[in-house]
Amino acid sequence: MAAQEAVDTVRDRExxxxxxxxxxxxxxxxxxxxEAEFLMNDAAQRGQxxxxxxxxERDAQVFRAGIHLNRLNNEFEDFLFGRIxxxxxxxxxxxxxxxxxxxxxxxxxxxxxxTAEIGETLHIGxxxxxxxxxxxxxxxxxxxxxxxxxRSTPVDPGRVVRRRVIRSKGRQVLGVEDDLMxxxxxxxxxxxxxxxxxxxxxxxxxxxxxxxTMRDIVSSIQAEQDLVIRAPAASVTxxxxxxxxGKTAVALHRAAYLLYQDRRRYAxxxxxxxxxxxxxxxxxxxxxxxxxxGQVAIRAVGSLVDGAEATAYDxxxxxxxxxxxxxxxxxxxAARGALDSPDAPQLLRVVAFGRRLELEADELRRIRHNVLxxxxxxxxxxxxxxxxxxxxxxxxxxxAGRHSDPELAAELRSSFDEDVSTEDSFxxxxxxxxxxxxxxxxxxxMADERRLGRWARRILNPGEVRRLARSLRRRELxxxxxxxxxxxxxxxxxxxxxxxxxxxxxxDQLTGLEELMPVREETQRERAERLxxxxxxxxxxxxxxxxDLTPMQWRMVGRRGRHATWTVxxxxxxxxxxxxxxxxxxxxxxxxxxxRRRFELTVNxxxxxxxxxxxxxxxxxxxxxxxxxxxxxxxGVEPRFVTVPEKADLAETVRLEAERxxxxxxGTVGVVVAMNxxxxxxxxxxxxxxxxxxxxxxxxxxxxxxxxxxxxxxxxADESPAGLRVLYVALTRSTQALTVLSGDRDMPDEAGVPxxxxx
Ligand SMILES: Nc1ncnc2c1ncn2[C@@H]1O[C@H](COP(=O)(O)OP(=O)(O)OP(=O)(O)O)[C@@H](O)[C@H]1O
Numbered sequence: 001m002a003a004q005e006a007v008d009t010v011r012d013r014e015x016x017x018x019x020x021x022x023x024x025x026x027x028x029x030x031x032x033x034x035e036a037e038f039l040m041n042d043a044a045q046r047g048q049x050x051x052x053x054x055x056x057e058r059d060a061q062v063f064r065a066g067i068h069l070n071r072l073n074n075e076f077e078d079f080l081f082g083r084i085x086x087x088x089x090x091x092x093x094x095x096x097x098x099x100x101x102x103x104x105x106x107x108x109x110x111x112x113x114x115t116a117e118i119g120e121t122l123h124i125g126x127x128x129x130x131x132x133x134x135x136x137x138x139x140x141x142x143x144x145x146x147x148x149x150x151r152s153t154p155v156d157p158g159r160v161v162r163r164r165v166i167r168s169k170g171r172q173v174l175g176v177e178d179d180l181m182x183x184x185x186x187x188x189x190x191x192x193x194x195x196x197x198x199x200x201x202x203x204x205x206x207x208x209x210x211x212x213t214m215r216d217i218v219s220s221i222q223a224e225q226d227l228v229i230r231a232p233a234a235s236v237t238x239x240x241x242x243x244x245x246g247k248t249a250v251a252l253h254r255a256a257y258l259l260y261q262d263r264r265r266y267a268x269x270x271x272x273x274x275x276x277x278x279x280x281x282x283x284x285x286x287x288x289x290x291x292x293x294g295q296v297a298i299r300a301v302g303s304l305v306d307g308a309e310a311t312a313y314d315x316x317x318x319x320x321x322x323x324x325x326x327x328x329x330x331x332x333x334a335a336r337g338a339l340d341s342p343d344a345p346q347l348l349r350v351v352a353f354g355r356r357l358e359l360e361a362d363e364l365r366r367i368r369h370n371v372l373x374x375x376x377x378x379x380x381x382x383x384x385x386x387x388x389x390x391x392x393x394x395x396x397x398x399x400a401g402r403h404s405d406p407e408l409a410a411e412l413r414s415s416f417d418e419d420v421s422t423e424d425s426f427x428x429x430x431x432x433x434x435x436x437x438x439x440x441x442x443x444x445x446m447a448d449e450r451r452l453g454r455w456a457r458r459i460l461n462p463g464e465v466r467r468l469a470r471s472l473r474r475r476e477l478x479x480x481x482x483x484x485x486x487x488x489x490x491x492x493x494x495x496x497x498x499x500x501x502x503x504x505x506x507x508d509q510l511t512g513l514e515e516l517m518p519v520r521e522e523t524q525r526e527r528a529e530r531l532x533x534x535x536x537x538x539x540x541x542x543x544x545x546x547x548d549l550t551p552m553q554w555r556m557v558g559r560r561g562r563h564a565t566w567t568v569x570x571x572x573x574x575x576x577x578x579x580x581x582x583x584x585x586x587x588x589x590x591x592x593x594x595x596r597r598r599f600e601l602t603v604n605x606x607x608x609x610x611x612x613x614x615x616x617x618x619x620x621x622x623x624x625x626x627x628x629x630x631x632x633x634x635x636g637v638e639p640r641f642v643t644v645p646e647k648a649d650l651a652e653t654v655r656l657e658a659e660r661x662x663x664x665x666x667g668t669v670g671v672v673v674a675m676n677x678x679x680x681x682x683x684x685x686x687x688x689x690x691x692x693x694x695x696x697x698x699x700x701x702x703x704x705x706x707x708x709x710x711x712x713x714x715x716x717a718d719e720s721p722a723g724l725r726v727l728y729v730a731l732t733r734s735t736q737a738l739t740v741l742s743g744d745r746d747m748p749d750e751a752g753v754p755x756x757x758x759x
Pocket of ligand 1: 206215216217220221222225241242243244245246247248249250571574605606701702703704732
């Protein structure tokens with residue numbers, strides 16, 4: 001008891017120490033706010049008066065002050081979250097953030113009797129704050145001086161002796177957790193022994209209940225993740241890792257890091273491509289929590305084309321056709337062939353120079369063939385088609401040989417052209433014979449099985465043509481249709497549209513400040529939409545769940561990053577695309593010859609070992625020989641196996657299980673079913689509240705819940721050629737508890753364990 005009291009006293013004292021530091025930080029920030037407000041008023045009053053140098057300096061100051069204002073108005077849960085106590089460094093050089101730059105300790109930093117004095121203490125937070133003497137009160141987590149907070153380990157501690165995670169809310173420090181990187185040392189700070197509190201901030205973070213939005217991991221980024229986050233942005237950073245290894249989290253933190261490193265370079269925008277709208281809404285709060293809202297657009301792969309917001313999924317056989325790179329050839333033919341619609345006019349009749357002139361079907365066909373000869377986009381060929389029509393009509397008019405004088409001949413021709421091309425019958429004909437085609441119109445034309453059959457001859461087989469045409473007759477766009485629209489957009493060529501004028505914003509006069517201002521009322525989503533509408537290319541593209549992109553989707557994403565650097569994160573073992581080799585080929589095409597830097601993440605932070613072990617059985621079937629990531633914790637709670645009791649039905653059983661799990665966990669419960677049960681499953685859970693959701697297997701991508709019910713592994717596995725990998729995804733969504741519910745098709749044994757999950 002006395003020992004516990006002593007621990008509590010030390011803990012309280014250490015919390016007090018950090019509280020004092022946080023108070024000092026807030027005092028300093030308040031000073032900065034006053035300064036910022038003064039500067040902004042001053043700037044507004046004085047307008048743009050001054051020398052260019054002074055104006056640039058003033059803008060820079062206002063810019064920095066704007067950052068502070070923005071951050072503080074966001075009342076962060078843990079503005080200050082870390083601290084490292086370091087040995088003296090090899091040399092006495094300081095970096096721009098006021099910290100010593102040396103990574104290695106000085107030779108005499110540790111005395112022969114294994115004692116040492118702490119030479120430097122750094123606090124780490126979401127932004128950097130200097131005191132009035134330019135000494136660092138808080139180091140920005142992305143600054144080089146903060147790297148040892150994430151990188152140092154007992155095996156390779158560098159200068160770090162003690163690493164502390166501070167839990168705070170607003171202005172209040174709530175707790176501290178320490179890790180010793182040099183446990184063999186007896187270190188002192190200001191003459192007193194360095195106390196160590198608690199046992200592991202990471203475990204505390206992992207055990208917390210989940211909500212429907214992802215949290216940032218800024219206070220507990222692990223060393224192998226930090227290497228990826230801070231990797232130089234050259235060419236392609238390629239990251240592989242199993243479920244729960246933090247790929248999505250790392251990708252988001254990397255976006256924030258890149259912006260911090262070189263905001264100017266990324267003014268061209270960062271695009272994050274996510275597989276589903278569910279994953280977009282799950283992750284979109286992370287960047288604002290890291291203080292980054294501007295410049296990053298997070299978009300689902302079904303919403304990458306302006307105006308399309310597809311969420312429907314095609315059945316696997318259709319998705320397979322629509323995703324395949326064979327579609328490029330079909331679309332090329334369709335984009336040109338769609339001009340030749342059944343109701344296209346077969347005769348052009350005009351009156352010119354007092355004569356009736358006609359072009360008949362054969363002549364028209366020849367002209368069209370002639371114009372379409374090259375590879376230029378169809379819509380951009382309309383002026384050429386118009387000219388050839390006029391040429392043919394002029395030839396018929398007999399006026400061509402009337403003047404030998406070239407000037408008079410040219411005059412005659414130009415008055416002919418003007419007469420004809422303003423005639424209603426000519427204009428009407430041109431609109432009908434060479435209409436400006438939209439991608440959607442071509443897709444609609446492909447819904448006609450006969451026409452599609454012509455365009456797909458020797459590319460798709462008759463069964464594929466039938467299925468594709470049938471699916472295109474449904475009006476609702478599917479996720480896979482969006483990549484087809486994008487391809488058609490390129491094939492047709494976008495006619496120049498007038499740019500929307502941006503509303504006047506007085507803050508535009510202050511360079512760079514705009515994106516940081518807290519007064520803007522635009523949400524992250526609105527901003528992303530605006531950015532996407534204004535932009536067709538980005539400076540950096542991050543692809544999450546990259547294993548799922550089809551060849552056609554890779555082409556679409558590739559177009560948005562032709563000059564970009566890339567971060568690509570994925571796990572081949574979770575691929576829902578039936579032919580991973582084909583997708584990898586298209587990925588390589590999209591990324592071109594840029595050199596790749598590869599990283600691997602090896603630790604599963606999501607699933608307890610008990611769940612990870614079960615999922616590994618499916619992995620062994622789906623990808624024999626592929627290793628599972630190592631689970632970092634164990635809960636002692638084994639997965640539960642349930643079958644539908646005799647007098648009950650599936651719906652009732654699922655509902656009962658969901659209710660049971662809602663009692664068991666504080667956070668969310670996900671019920672994962674085969675895609676064709678998606679609609680009915682929502683009904684099974686009616687009235688249970690918003691902590692529980694039903695999801696189709698493909699929608700579960702990237703998400704996580706405190707507990708999950710996986711309904712009929714066999715149904716999920718049989719859904720598509722990639723079914724086993726989709727089942728692997730479904731089984732790896734839970735952070736605490738998992739129920740596997742079997743139907744007849746699963747052939748469960750007496751213990752309820754389905755065939756697929758037995759040893
Ligand atoms: N360093 C960390 N500290 C705390 N939590 C972490 C850390 N790394 C990952 N996590 C947590 O682990 C969970 C899984 O992370 P994430 O979703 O990024 O993994 P993933 O590799 O994308 O998984 P999947 O491939 O299954 O989609 C999340 O809850 C995330 O917050």
